[in-house]
Amino acid sequence: MESALPADPLAPAPELAVPPSVLRHPAFALFWASRVFSTIAFQMQAVAIGWQVYGLTGSAFALGLVGLAQFIPGLALAFVVGPVADRFDRRLIVRLCQTVEGAAVGGLALAWFMGRLDIVPIFAAVFVIGSARAFEAPTLQALVPGLVPADLLPRALAWSSTANQTAIICGPAVGGLLYALSPGTVYAVAAALFLVSSLVIGFIRLERAPPRREPVTLASVFAGVAFIRSRPAILGAISLDLFAVLLGGATALLPIFARDILAIGPWGLGLLRSAPALGALSMSLFLAQCPLERRVGRIMLTAVAIFGLATVVFALSTSFWLSLVALVVLGAADSISVVIRLSLVQLETPDEMRGRVSAVNFIFIGTSNQLGEFESGLTAAWFGAVPAALIGGIGTLLVVLIWLKAFPDLARRDRLQSASVG
Structure with missing residues (x-):
């Protein structure tokens, strides 16, 4: 449940009691700003693409294919991304990826203004963006x-989540409003934001030197898999999020709920897409001030269960406001799970392996977001949008019950960092 990816470097609100040791760090502030720009851009184009694809096709299955078009390159490149992120400058990798994403979205803007935008170039752009994000997302995780x-990493990850969630709140709403002008306007603004984000990343100076380069061997390529398998609590946390995302990912169906069930337009769709991020942002701000210290395994399992319950409520709701509340709760629960999972992974992974471990994490979580969208679209095409979302929520609750027994190390995990890790 991403799923999905710090603090305001310019003017943090006084009431947030911002810890200066984290948020006034120049490199971290630049990272935060870049993350906001790129995520706003991604969310804006996602709203436009979702609304256009459903408008052009009227097909829930076509919405699912948007997720599949992003999942395929993410899966295909998974074991290339890790070694690249561990051998080369992670800042440069992120800059190149964001430039490619900006070019792809800019191409959609150009096609729209030329009157040549149809379903084929949309899916081609989605595939290119998915390929770039396959490199960008795990590299960003490894960069933090x-x-x-190291002692500030849990707080930094929580504030990193605030950057992501702040942008997810703003991006869909802005995208929905700009869509009223034209889809081309949305794509053009998103392309500009991707390029600005790439420029900001270029100014970052690292706290520690980049990882050393080691020879590329078959063992080194799959070292991330071996590392995660050797840590039962981490494996349990990642796989729990994997199945929760696969089953509980109702966001792909939001255009259907917005148009056919709740009878709202693109602006209302933007609010629905922003609602989970509002909940996640609120929870991330809380966790940045009050980091989790004890019973983290049980807390994560409980959060995923709440995520499933909120999905069930959303599926059954015919009220716009109840749907918004359910999505806010869903996002808050998701944020708890994300912060715990990322902290477990990053605190126990040596820096020279973070790219490969983050790449495996991205296979489980990042690409499963897109695969979950495809699953939701396919299920909705078979049974309808409401049954599809309901099945996903109930399935998430069943997964939590199974994981309680299958991964006792996760359920018993007390602290984010084990005693064996320095």
Whole structure:
């Protein structure tokens, strides 16, 4: 449940009691700003693409194919991304990826203004964006620990989540409003934001030196898999999020709920897409001030269960406001799970392996977001949008019950960092 990816470097609100040791760090502030720009851009184009694809096809299955078009390159490149992120400058990788994403979205804007935008170039752009994000997302995760001292990493990850969620709140709403002008306007603004984000990343200076380069061997390529398998609590946390995302990902169906069930337009769709991020942002701000210290395994399992319950409520709701509340709760629960999972992974992974471990994490979580969208679209095409979302929520609750027994190390995990890790 991503799923999905710090603090305001310019003017943090006084009431947030911002810890200066984290948020006034220049590298971290630049990272935060870049993350906001790129995520706003991604969310804006996602709203436009979702509304256009459903408008052009009227097909829930076509919406699912949007997720599949992003999942395929993410899966295909998974074991290339890790070694690249561990051998080369992670800042450069992120800049190149964001430039490619900006070019792809800019191409959609150009096609729209030329009157040549149809379903084929949309899916081609989605595939290119999915390929770039396959490199960008795990590299960004691996970059964060190099921005702050190790003892501040849990707070930094929580504030990193605030950047992501702030943008997810703003991006869909802005995208929905700009869509009223034209889809081309949405794509053009998103392309500009991707390029600005790429420029900001270029100014980052690392807290620690980049990882050393080691020879590429078959063992080194799959070292991330071996590392995660050797840590039962981490494996349990990642796989729990995997199945929760696969089953509980109702966001792909939001255009259907917005148009056919709740009878709202693109602006209402933007609010629905922003609602989970509002909940996640609120929870991330809380966790940045009050980091989780004890019973983290039980807390994560409980959060995923709440995620499933909120999905059930959303599926059954015919009220716009109840649907918004359910999505806010869903996002808050998701944020708890994300912060715990990322902290477990980053705190126990040596820096020279973070790219490969983050790439495996991205296979489980990042690409499963897109595969979950495809699953939701396919299920909705078979049974309808409401049954599809309901099945996903109930399935998530069943997964939590199974994981309680299958991964006792996760259920018993007390602290984010084990005693064996320095």
